[in-house]
Amino acid sequence: MGTHEISPPKELKDSSGLIVGGTAGIGLATAVGLAQAGAPRIMVVGRSTERGHTAVDRISSANSSCEVTFLPEDATTVDGAAHIASEAERILGGVDVLVSTTAADVRPELFANIPTDDIARIFNQLALPCMYLASEIVPHMTARKGGVIINVASDAAKTATPGESVIGAAKAAIVMFTRTLAIEAKRSGIRVNVLTPSLVAGTGSTERITSDGFSAKLFAKAAQQAHLGVPESEDLAALAVFLASPAARRLTGQAISVNGGISAA
Structure with missing residues (x-):
């Protein structure tokens, strides 16, 4: 048995966090979680200035000593990711x-x-932002000999679901990118993991796809299989904070489903 202590997620007092897509949903919940865990500096990125300012207030209320910054930017472009x-x-x-x-x-x-004509647009918007960001951030992490990257995909990457052919292909690209980058970056002390939720209650994405039409019927059936409860953003955030913490220092290259029992993906 090792002699080192198990580090609780609270020990993030020396870790700065960049959350892209951090003004709502899983991203905002994760930013709040990192602040609660002691992160001294957090930057959230999104396209809505109004939501950005609201997010800053919420994160700051979770940890008044945390320096919180909002950056309005679009991560779906190369220039946006570089900025x-x-x-x-x-x-x-x-x-x-x-x-x-x-x-x-x-x-x-x-x-x-x-x-x-929509196939490339859908695929690129979903799959490429995390790659653009990693391309810009990993060299800096490598120079500092360490860092943590947490991507968010979905269970569509693992389970064939009608209506999610292109979405699933894009999410699978994120999963394989994560796993491969984890192997490439481990020698630099960088850990890379990916969360793959299904439905997440209360998020804009879930509200959009369950409002009407084909997708509403599809996901209504899926929700019935979540016998542990449809996950909320805070469930994903708790896992993200753990993955960011020293307690997860041996974990990399993992695609972790959080779906309330909808599947065993």
Whole structure:
């Protein structure tokens, strides 16, 4: 048995966090969790200035000593990701924890009904932001010999679901990217994991896909299988904070489902 103590998630007092997609849902809940765990500096990135300012207030209320910054930016572009990284390095003094959880205005739809011109747009908006961000942030983490990256995909990456052909392909790309980057970056002390939720109650994405039409019927059936309860953003955030903490220092390359029992993906 080892002699080291198990470090609780509270020990993030030396870790700065960059949460892209951090103004709502899983991203905001994770930012709040990191602040509660003692992170001294947090930057949240999103496209809505109004939501950004609201997020800053909420995070600050979780830890009044945490320096919280909002950056309005779009991570779906190469230039946007580069700007996020440069501002994070400048303001935070370095990124110890990167959380990538960007959203896209995409609804599940049968493949036969997806216009060919939409395929690349859907795939790129979902799959590429975390890669753009990692491309900019990993060199800095490598220079500092350590860091944590937490991506957010979905169980569509693991379970074939009608209506999620392109979405599932994009999410699977995130999962395989995460696993491969974890192997490549481990020698630099960088850990990379990915969360794969299904439905997440109360998020804009879930409200959008369950409002009407084909996807509403699809996910109503899925919710009935969540006998442990449909997860909330805070459930994902708790896992993200653990993965960011020293308690998870041996964990990398893992794709972890949080779905309340909808599947054993």
